[in-house]
Amino acid sequence: QVFTFNTVEIKVQPSVKVKNGAPMSIVCHADISKSTDFQLKHNFTIFKDGKLVFMTVSNKGDAQYEIPIARSSDTGEYECTVEASGKTKSSKSLHVWVTGMTKPILTAEKKEVLEGEVVKLRCELPEEVPPLYFFFRKIKMNSTPKEKLVFEPYRNFSVVEFSVEEGDNILQFDCFGRRNVKLEFESSEHSNKTLVTVREPFIKPTLNAKPSSNITEGDRIQFECSTVVARMRDIEIILQKNKTILKSVRDEKLLKYSAVATLEDSGEYLCKVEQGRASKTTKLNVAVAELFPKPILAASMSKLDENKELTLSCSISGFRKANFSILRKNSNGDIWLKNSRNLTMRVNVNDTGSYICKAEVKGIVKESKPVRINVYAPVSKPILSVVSGLPEVVLGKPLRLICRSVTGTPPITFTFYKGNEPKKIVMNDTYATFLDENIRQNDKRGYKCDARNNHSSGMKTSNILNITVIVPIRNASLGSIPYGEVEDGSETAFLCSVEEGSWPIHFRFFRKTDHEVLLYEKIENADRVMWRKEAMKRQDTGTYYCMASNRANVDVKSHPITINVILASWQKGLVAAFVLIPTAGAVTLTLWWFLYKKKKGNECSALATNLTNEKLTRQHNDGDYYSG
Numbered sequence: 001q002v003f004t005f006n007t008v009e010i011k012v013q014p015s016v017k018v019k020n021g022a023p024m025s026i027v028c029h030a031d032i033s034k035s036t037d038f039q040l041k042h043n044f045t046i047f048k049d050g051k052l053v054f055m056t057v058s059n060k061g062d063a064q065y066e067i068p069i070a071r072s073s074d075t076g077e078y079e080c081t082v083e084a085s086g087k088t089k090s091s092k093s094l095h096v097w098v099t100g101m102t103k104p105i106l107t108a109e110k111k112e113v114l115e116g117e118v119v120k121l122r123c124e125l126p127e128e129v130p131p132l133y134f135f136f137r138k139i140k141m142n143s144t145p146k147e148k149l150v151f152e153p154y155r156n157f158s159v160v161e162f163s164v165e166e167g168d169n170i171l172q173f174d175c176f177g178r179r180n181v182k183l184e185f186e187s188s189e190h191s192n193k194t195l196v197t198v199r200e201p202f203i204k205p206t207l208n209a210k211p212s213s214n215i216t217e218g219d220r221i222q223f224e225c226s227t228v229v230a231r232m233r234d235i236e237i238i239l240q241k242n243k244t245i246l247k248s249v250r251d252e253k254l255l256k257y258s259a260v261a262t263l264e265d266s267g268e269y270l271c272k273v274e275q276g277r278a279s280k281t282t283k284l285n286v287a288v289a290e291l292f293p294k295p296i297l298a299a300s301m302s303k304l305d306e307n308k309e310l311t312l313s314c315s316i317s318g319f320r321k322a323n324f325s326i327l328r329k330n331s332n333g334d335i336w337l338k339n340s341r342n343l344t345m346r347v348n349v350n351d352t353g354s355y356i357c358k359a360e361v362k363g364i365v366k367e368s369k370p371v372r373i374n375v376y377a378p379v380s381k382p383i384l385s386v387v388s389g390l391p392e393v394v395l396g397k398p399l400r401l402i403c404r405s406v407t408g409t410p411p412i413t414f415t416f417y418k419g420n421e422p423k424k425i426v427m428n429d430t431y432a433t434f435l436d437e438n439i440r441q442n443d444k445r446g447y448k449c450d451a452r453n454n455h456s457s458g459m460k461t462s463n464i465l466n467i468t469v470i471v472p473i474r475n476a477s478l479g480s481i482p483y484g485e486v487e488d489g490s491e492t493a494f495l496c497s498v499e500e501g502s503w504p505i506h507f508r509f510f511r512k513t514d515h516e517v518l519l520y521e522k523i524e525n526a527d528r529v530m531w532r533k534e535a536m537k538r539q540d541t542g543t544y545y546c547m548a549s550n551r552a553n554v555d556v557k558s559h560p561i562t563i564n565v566i567l568a569s570w571q572k573g574l575v576a577a578f579v580l581i582p583t584a585g586a587v588t589l590t591l592w593w594f595l596y597k598k599k600k601g602n603e604c605s606a607l608a609t610n611l612t613n614e615k616l617t618r619q620h621n622d623g624d625y626y627s628g
Contacts, residue, residue: 002035005089010046010080012096018070020100026054026065028080028091043083049076070098073129075181097181101188102127104134106175112197116278117164119196123175124157125188133178134158139193140171164198166280171196202229205237207271207282215261217291218362222258225271225282229253240270260363261288292319295359297326297368303454304347306377312343314357314368322359329354329370347375349409378457379408384449384465392468393439394552399467403449404431405460412453419445441469468502472552475499478509478545478561485564486536494520496546496558497528505529505550512543512560519544541565 012018013025028044044063046054054065067074075098080091102125109120123134131153138146150158162173172195177188205227215221223246229235237255238248247257259265266288272281293316300311314324324341327334334356337343345351354370382405386393393399403414414432416424426432434449446464480486481493496507507529508521520531533540545560 006031008091010091024067024070030082104191106191118161207284216289221261225255295368297357376409376455378455379405382451382462384462399436405451471502473501473556476548476556476558478558
């Protein structure tokens, strides 16, 4: 009894899209090949979205899962698995979509509410499976419905609150649901409409002003704001102008506010009644006529020298009967000067500032625009100097100058000159700086600056400042006489010179050993200096160099030279004497010995003649033979 699974298939009847409420069948079919005709027991299992929903055992190759009333919750991925005699095979998954959602159920917590309260709503989709989207609508007569969206990932209902606003009376609410199927949205039908009645906790307030018209500055104006309330508890009335609260009362039905009218009191007033979340407002426009225009302050001059006379005059166009006062503005409070239309005073620098005048008629006080008065002290003679201190500059470096005036009312205008050519104009309080980056070696022009302000005395000029241009050292060289080899004990002259550089120059001579040894130094108003070393010694053999520097603060080093100290002539003679005297003694002794031998030799001359031939034939190693 051999068998094998060919295929396992799953299908839905009547189709993969089924309407909500219609019957639906999930059919699983196993196609099996057998070696003989024998009965085979099949275990059918049907899964939806990976969860077991149906199981059956059959001798047939088909199984059917009946769903008499399909709901949207039956939407999902279905798969069938068949097991027989230890063999198992599964079908491909099949997506089934039950179209159409159930109608949602909407309930309201209250059927009647007050303005300022909230309506709490609950919308439910009883047969739907989350995640779901809920849409709530607040419907009001002759206006666009207000809508709120709530996403519920884990439950099939949602709760929201709608606030009841001023003007709401009869409200209707409904809701509907939406779900996402295979990246497509499907919406339910709308729920039943729920009716909510709104009651007013108080009526719209009434705002009045007395007098209601022909209000002039100086008149007393009174405002009254009132309302009718259902209950007094927590009621509040507020009077505002330009968002500024003028007065408020609590647990009362009437607010009163009065003030002396000014031109600034013209504008829109707002009365607001609040209780809990409820709020109602009423607006009123008030126009206040001008009693008199603002005063005008005039000055005899706005810029003047110290110790000069200043006159301030205050006036009102077309109006003369007023109480005038003149004051000086100050951050800590205006300083009163005089109760008068006119003020004359002799000024000093401390009188610089802003001045105003005030006019008072029928208790109404008005202030003029401020007038700025500037009092000037003359500038002192400016002082021109170099920022670094000394009146000198290194060639190639910039020169920074500073020009100061010890006294003088700012702003001060400073002008810098090189020679008679203006180079820079700066406006500052007490000083200014100038940077000259074009310094030349033979530049003989002096610098000066002048300063001036608005004082009538005019311009002051500094003394001329002459600047020394310091040329840095260039190309130092070292030489010696004699050069190279020097006899022991003799004098040697070293000459260090520079090709260019401003005086004085600091010369230093060094001998190089394991470390640098300073031998001699001198400051000279010259481009060279000579150093004489009187007695050279053998240990003075070595490498020499020199360094030169000036106020440019740059050390320039020469090329090194090598000095070799050798024996003097008399030292050589002494050495020769020690060598030649022993040599001469040896020669004398040898000569004496030779003459002595010669005398003895005459006695044996005959024998010597006979032996000559024999002597010549002997070997060189014969002990009687002496060459030379």
